[in-house]
Amino acid sequence: MQPTLLLLQQQQQQQQQQQQQLAAHASATSNCRQHNPTHDMESQETAGRLQQQQQQQQQQQQQQQQQQQQQQQQQQQQQQQRQQEEQQLDTREATTQIAQNKQRQQQHQLQQQQHKVQQQQNQLTNCSRSSGSSSNSSSSSSNNKDGSPAKPQTAATAAAAAATAAAATTTKAAAKHAAAARKTAAAAAATAAATAATSPKPCPQQQDCLQEQHQHQQQQQQQQRQQQQQQQQRQQQQQQQQQQQQQQHLLFG
Incomplete structure (x- = not known):
């Protein structure tokens, strides 16, 4: 806006100088009209030329102002487009970050649940081992009813029977524990999926509302600037018309 003001000031100074020249010329011609009619005709021709020059300068000023206003409007539109693109990028980045954080939380929960299941399976294996060792010890210490040591064949068969019974019980218990695990x-997986499905997501309507508010504010600012520029143009045109009327009054009485 500063160069435009400087141009307007320079042009106004030029117009004032031309008005002073016209006034001086009009005063000189009014004094010389009675003595020399040819000089009066020449002075009228020069005055008409000066008026034409002033009109041309005024037209050039108006054209320059219109060009400057168009450039300013284009710059404002470009700035608005850039701001809208930046806002869209920010919203996209925010949504991606939120989604990534939720995925990380879900993965962490699944890892914790898998760790618990692994601990339960380890406990089951330890229980099966301890039950197998106790069954072996009890079968090895079997005796007859009268207290005498049993024969080797009967002890072996008893140990085998006890081992099979213990294995059956341990396998059943292990199967039950595995099914429970x-x-x-x-x-746990179902709960994680449910939490992921019911977790709050960024509402696109809120983002659209914010963008619309921002665009509305920018449009209002543009309208205010255009109104100010139009008022300046009207004032300049009124000043130019007043100057022309003053010049004509000075020239033609």
Whole structure:
């Protein structure tokens, strides 16, 4: 806006100088009209030329002002487009960050649940091992009813029977624990999926509302600037018309 003001000031100074020249010329011609009619005709021709020059300068000023206003409007539109693009990028980045954080939380929860399931499976294996060792010890210490040591064949058969019974019980218990662990893991996965589905997501309507508000503010600012520029143009045109009327009054009485 500063160069435009400087141009306007320079042009106004030129117009004032021309008005002073016209006034001096009019005063000189009014004195010489009675003595020399040819000089009066020449003075009228020069005055008409000066008026034409002033009109041309005024037209050039108006054209320059219109060009400057168009350039300013283009710059404002470009700035608005840049701001809108930046806002869209910011919203996209924010939504991606929120989604990534939710995914990380879900993965962490799943890892914790898997760790719990692994601990339960380890406990089951330890229980099965301890039950197997106790069954072996009890079968090795078997005796007859009268307290005498049993024969080797009967001791071996008893030990085998006890081992098979213990293995059957341990396998059943392990199967039960494994089924329970699977159920807990499935329930944990279901809860994680439910939390992910019900987790709050960024509302696109709020983002659209914010963008619309920002655009409305920018449009209002543009309208205010255009109104100011139009008022300046009207004032300049009124000043030019007044100057022309004064010049004509000075020239033609």
